[in-house]
Amino acid sequence: MRYGFWTPVFGGWLRNVADEGMAPTWDYTRDLCRRAEQIGYDLTLVAELNLNDIKGVDQPALDAWSTAAALAAVTERLELMVAVRPNFHHPALFAKQAANIDRISGGRLALNVVSSWWAEEARSYGLEFDRHDDRYARTCEWLDVVEGLWRQSRFSFEGGHYRLQDAICEPKPLRKPTVYAGGESEAAKSMIALKCDAYVMHGDSVEVVAAKIAEMAARRERAGRPSMQFGMAAYAIVRDTEAAAQAEVARITRLDPDAPGFANFGQWLSGTQLERELKIQEYSVSNRGLRPALIGTPDDIREKIAAYEAAGLDLLLLQMSPQREEMERFADQVIRA
Numbered sequence: 001m002r003y004g005f006w007t008p009v010f011g012g013w014l015r016n017v018a019d020e021g022m023a024p025t026w027d028y029t030r031d032l033c034r035r036a037e038q039i040g041y042d043l044t045l046v047a048e049l050n051l052n053d054i055k056g057v058d059q060p061a062l063d064a065w066s067t068a069a070a071l072a073a074v075t076e077r078l079e080l081m082v083a084v085r086p087n088f089h090h091p092a093l094f095a096k097q098a099a100n101i102d103r104i105s106g107g108r109l110a111l112n113v114v115s116s117w118w119a120e121e122a123r124s125y126g127l128e129f130d131r132h133d134d135r136y137a138r139t140c141e142w143l144d145v146v147e148g149l150w151r152q153s154r155f156s157f158e159g160g161h162y163r164l165q166d167a168i169c170e171p172k173p174l175r176k177p178t179v180y181a182g183g184e185s186e187a188a189k190s191m192i193a194l195k196c197d198a199y200v201m202h203g204d205s206v207e208v209v210a211a212k213i214a215e216m217a218a219r220r221e222r223a224g225r226p227s228m229q230f231g232m233a234a235y236a237i238v239r240d241t242e243a244a245a246q247a248e249v250a251r252i253t254r255l256d257p258d259a260p261g262f263a264n265f266g267q268w269l270s271g272t273q274l275e276r277e278l279k280i281q282e283y284s285v286s287n288r289g290l291r292p293a294l295i296g297t298p299d300d301i302r303e304k305i306a307a308y309e310a311a312g313l314d315l316l317l318l319q320m321s322p323q324r325e326e327m328e329r330f331a332d333q334v335i336r337a
Contacts, residue, residue, distance in 0.1 A: 001305055002315045003335055004043035004081065004231070005036060005327060007071075009062040010054040013235065013319040016256040016284050021322035024052075024060045029067060030074055032324055037077040039331040045112060045317050046071070048083035051121045054286060056260030065097065072105035081110040081180055086138050087128050088116070091145035092167050099150065099173045107174035112200065113181045115139045115188065136187040137161075143179065143195050150176060180231065193219035198229035200317065202288040206304075209292075210311035217312070231315035232308070235289030238301055238330050245296045252321070253284040289319050298333040305334070 006013070007029055012020030022028055033044055048064035051057040068082040080101075084094065102109035115135035116122060122129035130138055141159040148155040149169035157164045181192045182200040192199055199216045201209060213230050220228050239245040281290045292308070294301050294316075305316070320326035 001309050001313070002042040003040065004045055004315055004317045005041055005323070006317060006319050007033065007044045007046045007067070008323050009047055009064065009067065010052050011059065012321055013054060013286050013289065014252050014284060014321055015054060015259055016254055017252060017321065018259070022324065024062050026062070026067070026070065029062065030070070033071055033075050033078060035324065036327060037075055039328065040335040041078065041327070041331070043079040043081055043315065046080065046082045048085060048114065049118070049121065050125060051118070053118070068109070069101045069104060072101050072108065079108050079110055080105055081112050083112040083114050085114050085116045086142035087122065087130060091142045091162060092149060092164055095146045095149040095169045098146070098177065099169060099171060102173035102177055103171060109173065110178040110180060113139060113143065113179055113196065115183065133187040136191040140191055140195055147176070189216065189219060192216070193223050194225070198231060200231040201233070203232060203234045203291040204288060205291060206307045206311055209308060209313060213312040229314045230312055231317055232292065232313055233287040233289055233317045233319070234292040234294045235285045235319045236294040236301065236326070236330055238296070238298055238333050240297065242296050242300070249290070249295060253280055255280060286319070298337055301334050302337065
């Protein structure tokens with residue numbers, strides 16, 4: 001299993017905890033990533049949103065790609081998986097930018113291609129927001145352009161979204177960056193099976209993740225493509241006792257009516273008590289992070305990770321809070337134990 005973590009570009013991952021002790025600043029990010037590669041983490045995912053999805057749209061959020069360039073220069077080992085949304089980046093200009101960052105890093109850049117989901121953000125910046133299946137059609141073209149520029153000395157392209165004539169991208173990446181992507185619709189899975197190198201999932205149970213891996217592996221085989229990597233988001237809480245771990249779950253899922261976005265969440269709260277509890281957990285922690293239940297003692301968590309690994313999972317993309325302190329604990333008690 002490889003261990004990755006989300007760089008806290010939004011100042012944390014918890015919607016009910018205002019101050020998680022990890023400000024969205026360059027200083028915090030730099031120190032966290034340098035320390036992470038010293039204690040056993042393999043990768044960091046740098047999310048890309050211009051509006052803060054976690055703490056409220058008017059709160060600070062670090063820019064993904066300038067942050068990635070800076071991290072490329074001050075880290076040595078971490079794979080830098082940086083999110084990119086095709087409707088926010090012209091592919092020819094992006095290919096040049098990303099190739100340069102890859103060279104700065106010594107060949108450690110990877111892409112997390114996100115076919116945009118937040119219409120409000122696109123409208124606020126005056127950018128196109130495609131209808132659902134159209135997003136993946138754009139992403140297919142976008143990847144063709146980026147990878148064509150990385151492969152060929154001069155590249156021409158004629159598509160529905162992009163047109164290039166004898167475009168040049170030099171210098172090229174030291175190696176082709178791994179392309180990660182996620183999605184659960186038919187359009188998303190078809191595109192990922194054909195165009196990407198790795199499939200990343202929201203958090204879920206071992207059974208659900210195993211079924212998703214089996215489905216994507218079969219799609220990949222039918223497409224005649226090499227085998228894929230598989231990653232999953234998860235929120236981790238490691239404590240000496242199960243009771244202590246569950247007390248932390250209770251703390252981070254205690255609803256705060258004053259939190260940004262709570263008013264919109266109110267309409268979710270319907271159904272049975274179990275349904276309400278699940279919805280509260282989905283709201284409280286992003287990316288369905290509590291569903292994998294990486295919560296408990298070190299032995300419990302290692303056992304759960306082994307089950308995911310047996311199901312075919314290669315990479316965990318971990319969120320924790322406060323990130324620095326919890327990553328130290330997880331590395332000491334789980335990764336290096």
